[in-house]
Structure formats: structure tokens, C-alpha cells
Amino acid sequence: MINRGLKLGIVLCFLSIVLICGPALAAEKPAKPIKLGVLFIMSGPMGGYGKHGSQAVQLALDEINAKGGILGRKVEAIFEDDKMKPEVGVEIANKFIKKDKVDFIMGPTSSAIAVALADLALKEKKILILTQAAANSLTEAKFNPYVFSTLSNAMMHSRAGAYFMAPKGYKRWMNIGPDYAYGRESWASFSAKLKELQPDAEIVGELWPKLMEKDFTPFIQKIVETKPDAVWSSLWGNDAVNFVKQALPTGLFNNVKFAFTDGAALETLVPLGKDLPNGVFVAARYFFLSPDTAMNRNFVKSYMDRF
Template identity: 35%
Template sequence: MKSHGKKLISIGFVLLMVVVAGGGQNVFAADTLKFGFIADVSGIGATFYKSQKAGIDLFIEEINAKGGILGKKLEVIVRDAQLKPDIGANLARELILSEKCDYLIGPTSSAVALAVTKVAKEFKKIIYFHTSNSEALTTTDFQPYMFQVVPNTGIEGRGMALFLSKKPYKKYALIGPDYAYGHDQLDNFKKELAKRKPDAEVVDTVWVKIGESNLSPFIPTLMAKSPDAVYSAFWGGQLSSFLKQAAPYGVLKKAAVSSLFDLDLLRAMGADMPENLTGYARCPFYAVNTPEMKAFVKKYYEKFHEWPADWAIMAYDGLVAATTAMQKANSTDPEEVVKVLGGLKFASLRGERYIRAEDHMANVGIYVGVTHKDPQYKDFLIMKDVVEIPAEQIWLSVDEVKKLQAGK
């Protein structure tokens, strides 16, 4: 009997080793929830990626220290889409099929986002968008396995038109990158401006290839009809180039220039950033006075020794929303989580927010202010007199969303 018992124990031990060495990998994998981050790491997306990844890493570090979500630790796997839609779509498939990611984190480029959202729909994996923000993602290209925590191009374009319509400017010239984001942004600006201020006129719209850094040839055309105001849809390095190259032409003295003045742009410009320009940001830490934001900024600064850019905040917020949905569904299965996305309330760093059921757009607005020097931030300018324009004032109505989703 003793000999027989020892044999059974030996056989059991061998089987256990086989499970651990082979099939046991699946046991350990089941304890990990993988997020595939289709990032735009290289080129003009590099600065954005650094901030996005920092926000994601901080969230994962915090939640894993608390035991994870529903007993699972979070892990992020990064791929570089290089701002190219075809590469982004292929990488999304690789992350799902090879890396076994159940959730995807969207890119910087809206063009890439429109490609990868189709892959997420195909495989029924949830993706959230924190920086890429084409309104098409929630309208003509909407699919239920996505949600957006960044103000979309419609909210931005209409929000700035609403704000600037109260100024005395009558003649506007527009300039922006020639792809989905730029067209969405400027088209919405023009339509809203016409509605809010019928006597205002857009005298010219200038399109520039995304990533083009030599903008001097385009500036004379932009200013040819003597606009009172210039509204730009540039971002990142292209916006920095525009502001620097516009100065010798006297653009900043001849017209009121407005654009997206996020923290990374302000830091990159440093002392070269002009004062008294009206612009907007998506989530400026210095202008959002919530307990959640204050706690986040403190932890972020202690960990990374710099202030958090808008991209870090929104990437973090997306994970807040995703894990809140998992808790509500009491499951990490995307098929269960997708059922609770519509109407979901979550504790955003911007205060409590919700995801609208019809388009999975979070009610996040824009923050408009004027650039100035602040003694607390010696190396870069921030915006003062910041006001929030809530999403509810400027996003599409539910009826408008449904018509666009239906192709009408």
C-alpha cells in the first residue's frame, strides 16, 4: 500500500510539473488582463506617446498594487503604428491574435484610429480613444466596442467657434493638416461659426500635408486676404513650426491666432511661445480643480518629475472608465463589458463623467484660455482665465448622431 501510494504521489507530481511547464502557462495568463496599445511612437507622435505611456503606466502600477481588477493584474503591450493606418490595423490584429489582448488602447492619429476601430469591431474587442478624436469614430464609423474620453473634433471645432464668435473678428483664415482630423476640425468650426455669427466670413482655408515642417510657403496664401483671425488645426511639432515660422511674416501682429495649446506644445515652445494668444486645451492639469486631479498630479510629478500633459491625463481616464465598466459588469470579458458602456458613469480626473449610450462619447468639453507667464512654471507658459465649454453645449444631438450613423 505504501509503495502504491508513493507511485500515485510521484505520478501526481509529474502531472503537476507538466501543467506548470506547459498548460499551466494558460493558468497564469488567465490571471493577466492584456491591453494592446497601438501607439504612434515615432515621428511627430513621439512626444504624445511619452505622455500617454506615462499615464497608462501610472494607472497600471496603482491598480496592480491593489490586487488588479477582479483578481487580474493589468499589462500593456505597445506597438508603433508610425502614424500609418495600414500598419496600425495590422498591429491591432497581431495584438489580438498573437498577444491575446482583449482590450486595445487607441493611437494619436485619427487616420490610424479609423483603421483600428474596424479591427476592434471585427474581433469584438473593446478599444478606447484618448488622443485621436475624429468625430467619425462616434458617427459614420461608430461601432459599439469603442468609447472616447477625448473631446472629438466636432466638440473642439464647434467649441472654439462658439467662443470666438463672441469676439469682434469678422474675417477668418483657416489652416490645418490635410487628413481626417484637420478636415473634421475645420469643417465643424466653419459650420458653427456661420450659425453663431452669420456676418463672419471664412476668407480662405489652407491645407498642408501632415508632418510637413516647412510652412513658410503656405503663410503668404493664408494672409493674402488680410484676415482678422487665424484658426489653426495643427498640433504638436507641426503647430510649433507654424508659430515660429509665422512670426517673421508678422502674422501674430496682424491677426489673432488660435489653436490647440496643450502642455507638450507649451513646453516645446518654451520662451518662444507668444503671450496673449487665445487657445484651447483638452485637459490642462493646472485649470482642472478636482480632488482626483490634484491627487493624480502629485503622484505623477513624484514619479516622473514633470507635470502631466493632457495626453497622460486622458490615457489614464480611459483606463478608469474601462475598469469601472468591468466592475459594473462583474467581468473582464469584452462581451459582458460592452453591455454596460452606454450610460456608464466614471470618476474622471475632470470630475464625474458619463459615456453617452448612443455614440459612446464621454461628456468631455474643452478648456479655453489665454497664454501667459506664470511664476510657478518658469520653463513654459500656461493659459490663464480658463473657462470650460461643456460637451453638452456643443456636441451633436442624439438625432444628429443617429442620422450620421445610419448614413443619412
């Protein structure tokens, strides 16, 4: 049987531990914030995509944090400009992981960068959330368990485009798109589905200017010479703007029907303004008037009020 002295010693020892540790236990440390590393193209002629993307991220974080964060943890973001260069994007992502100790990586704009980041995400076991890059390979051949996407990929909107265009009966088709994964995969998806839906459709040419091409003159001339009925174009942002402005004096849009995969994006519509030709078909992954729901109307109002 334990004697009274030993019992008293045990009690005193326990009380000492409580007195020493109690204040530390009571003064619970605030939960560490959840950190996002966000990279987009934020400078140069394509910088509008990064500007709007970053503003949307910040708007979401402010709303989340105003409601107490996620499971009591605030959410923070670090923003970087990848300059639309894969080597810069990888360098930034490595900094996010090794120095900034982020929990997630979000972005980028270009699929060329996203493909490299998908490999890095797998290697470092770090979640990558795609919000703008749309190459099929990112959710197909290059897919891995650390890659998530919030948008439709090239196959989805290109096949939808084929369903839309096929009933219109244009037979002679050309393509003009940026010479990298997104442009190539957009055309491959569109043309395959078009031939399935419209077997008499004929492919009469493919044009592949480099991303951020400045002079579209030889490509415009080739379209004029070939005389297609319609052109599928995955040119986006400033490339689409420059192409349209350089083609307008030739009268090209009076004779050839164009379908732009990203022509309804604000980064294209706003710079073109009244220069946007009548009769072209345009699409976008998001347009602020659709869907007409309370959630979307609230988002648009919050964005306009803030920015």
C-alpha cells in the same frame, strides 16, 4: 434496495475521486491577467504624445494592480509604436489580437489610424478604447459597439471654440489645419457653428498642409496676402510648433488673431517656450492645472513623482 457492498463501493469510489482531484481543486490556478495592447506614436517629432500617453497608462496600471487588480486579475500592457502610419497601426493591432491575445486595444494618436482600427475592432469583435484620436467620424459615421472614447471629439471642442470666438467679432476668417479627418472635421464644425452664431462672419480661405509638413512658408505667405482678421488652426504637436516658429519673423501674429485647438498641449507649449506669441488663443483636451480637484492634484503629483 441497495446492498451494503454496493453502498461501500460507491463511498470508496467517491473518496477516490476526492483524493485524486482534491489537491487540484485546492491549488486554484491564479486568474489570467487582463491584457491591453497600447499603440501610440512614440518616435519622431510627434513622439511626445505617445511618451506621455504610455506613461499615464503605466501609472494607472500600477495603481490598479497595487489594489489587487480588477476582480482579482492583474492588468498588463504591451506598448507599440505605430509611427503615425495606418498600415503599421493595423499590423500592430492584428498582432495584438492574433498573437498577443489582448483583451482590449488602446490608442492611437492619429485619427487616420483610429478609423482603420475601428473597422478592425468590429470585424474581430475586440474593444478599442480611444484616448487621443478625436475625429468626429469615430463616434459618428464610423461608430460601432466596440469603440469607446475617453476624450472630446473634434466637433465638441470646435463648437466650443466657436462659442468662445464669435462674441469677439472677428469677421474675416481663414483656416489652416492638417489635411486628414481631424483637421477637416474640426474646421467644418467650427465654421458651421460660427456662421450660426455670427451670421456676418466671412470665410476667406482654407489651407490644408499635409500632416507633419516641414515647410509652412507658402501657407504663411497666403495668410499674409489674404489678410484675415482671425485664423482657426487645428495644427497640433510639432506641426503647430514649426508653423509658429516659421511665421514669427513675418510679424503675422501682430496683425492676425489665431485660435489653436491644441495649442495648450504640453507637446506644443514646452517646445515653443518663450516663442509662443502673445495674444493667441490656445486650448487643450487636458491641462494639468484644471480641474482643481483632489483627484487631479493627486494624479499630477503621482505623475511628477514617477516621471
